[in-house]
Amino acid sequence: MSTEEEKAQIAGEEEVTIFDKIVAKEIPADVIYEDDLALAFRDINATAKVHFLVIPKDRQGLTGISKSEEKHKELLGHLMITAAKVAEQENLSDGYRIVINEGKFGCQSVYHLHIHVIGGEQLGWPPTGIKEEASS
Template sequence: MADTIFDKIINRDIKADIVYEDEQALAFRDINPQAPLHVLIIPKLRIATINDIEPEHEALVGHLFSIARKIARDEGVADDGYRVVMNCNEAGGQSVYHIHLHMLGGRMLGWPPFTDHPKSQG
């Protein structure tokens, strides 16, 4: 299986503005931010889609959300609020087949990007 852009970031083949790293995960600023704070949080283990998450991955996926909480506190958006989104497959907006959380804070800039869907009521 060919490396994704996220594999290349994990391996340091591509530079990224890393805001968090541990043995299991990496978080970095999105190069095309949709909000004042837009961080991608990825596991170092490549899992292609949400559909590929197995019971043995549950702790790892939960860890990604704990990282989001930490980054929100560190970046000063925890009290005001932030959004965490994970897309699945092409129709769900996924473009890199390596699961990842989009963590967005501050005033949202047109997120979600689906303009043909009705706006959510909360």
């Protein structure tokens, strides 16, 4: 598997994900922020000068945003506030993009809710990834 699209096509809801292993310190990561609820670390496949992920340390069943329920609203709010806090820490005052991939067509390859924060340079619009043949 070489592309994220290919990985997303075969990904499933694993009991233990790579992100669970990062939280457990079983796999190293370049952690840039941590508190009781969230962990932020640099994406190893960065798509911009700055690209980090914000994840819940305890998934609480949140394998993706589509699994969110009323009981998750405090955690989801905390993750968004954490993303903004770390973006400021990373000097992204000129702006950044927040992305949550959902499901195989959304290119989700790890089923542990995670927020991509991308910036540090001028980003384009619309975001890439929409195939020409799909828009025809």
